[in-house]
Amino acid sequence: MDNNEYLYHYTNIETLALILKNQTIRFNSLDKMDDLQEQQTADIKNIGQFCYISSWTDDSTESIPMWNMYASLNLGVRIKLRKNPFKIYNNTAEDLSKVINAPVNDASNGKPLQSIIPIAEMFSKGFFSAQAMSKELLIKVEYTDDKEKLYPCLLSEEGERFSIALGELGKYKNLHWKFQNEWRYILTVFPFQLNQPLETSLQSFQLTANKMRYGIEKQPFPYYDMYLSDQAFSEMEITLSPRISAGSKVIVESIVEKYNPSATINESHLVGLI
Template sequence: MKLDPYSLPFYTDDFLIDVMDIEKWPTFLYHYTSINTLALILKNQTIRFNRLDKVNDPEEAISKDLQNSNTTQFVSCWTANQRESIPLWNMYTKMKGVRIGMPTDMFEGRPTPDIYDHGGAMIHLNEAYNIERKASKLPDQLKAMQRLISPEKIPSNGSKSSENKPSVRLTGISLPFSVWSSIVIGPNPVFYSDEERYHHPNILFDAGDPYNDGIQHVGISPIDLGSIKGEHWKFEQEWRFKISMFGIGETFPLDEIGKARLDLLKYPVITEYIDVDLDEGVFDQMEVTLAPSTTMSEQIIIESLLHRFAPKAVLKRSELNVM
């Protein structure tokens, strides 16, 4: 496999400051959603990260050099705009849902975002979450690994009760194509552009032969994936949390196992979403705004949900008067 030398992703701190005019990160974000989703967030105390090929823009996170790269990224989409948005109300709630407001340190344990040179903000979760891939036809090396580890010991995705979860801050392979990650990239602003050079980046690079054993290593830089959308999405003013199946700057040998890891067609990602635990205390700071066309019966349902699961949350009526 011919690979280019490593080059910096475009989504760097300089890019955020000089091109996107981002001077500081928000401490509070908003998410437009349905009443059903609000109920699930409150009851399960989780927020869902959806795989990028399952969201509303099919052109997102498609790289030039890794087919199906958009299946390796999982996102939770928010906005920092305090003003209500009619397009967002209409697109995500049909004017009948809610707008949830939460602080950015919403995840279990309240870890605060760290700001890095490349990729903006990043959060180290207290839990590791599983991303699975289909591995029905494993290379011989992977079959040998699989026999050494019992599949029954793999905890279910997002489970709080399992005693077999790996230690925190772990990103790596615990089983063939079963990847654990406790890193959330974000919250970071989405960059809006129609320029081709941003939309389909190269994410693989030549990591050389670090052990002088004649085996080429490949590196992955997934920062740019899921960081850009077309100009027609600019109305969203989106800030995004992202979980990547590949570690930032991760390198590994381009041997039989390495080539299999990069083959997302033969060994596709089968996890479609990740439910990440929220901190119980964050619901005391939660804001819920009723959609402009909320009926009295819908308001009663929302009030009942908050009374049961988030009694200290603030409930607001929409400032918009929409027929």
């Protein structure tokens, strides 16, 4: 498979253990990122908390700055996975009817609606994500000094109606971060309780939108864990940090053998060079 179909993620051994044990990748919200500029917009406060991301790079060459910042030269690993590695779910009318406590007509003609987060799970946890339905989470970050991109205007108003362009969040970073060559998976969520009468749900939707508009709504969760597909998980490659100790190497080998024995472990190309 062509290398352009793969992405790389620098992290520590503890996080690797959780990824392997749970077969998940964690998405954190923009307000938890090291680039404090990311969560800011020109018009809405606290809106970055509804945008969750997982950061990767397409640079197959090991990066000393990336090792230092996100993994460490002594206790880190670099994970290699195919692009869009997430598990895909089939959503049936029966699944949805259990969540909303009402019959749901099956209009799929035998083809279940697919998503990378089960619709029933979204409803039960009180949120909705359009990206989860489109299965298109991956974008290449654009590095810029354009203030209109770095501090976007998300609010559009027409009379009493308004909309919030959550999809504009997380796409741009300051030129200072260009060394990252970052690709990221972006999941924007809208807090929404559907398991209640329709009229109540619509009122709740409008109230939540207004609270987001004025920066007083709270995120439904601080992070979200996305499940990896079995195929992507089994193809994982793990590169050890350049100065990893013999003991830490044993730890990595042990957790890989236990949770993902088909994964490949590689030595760093920087061993002996730094």
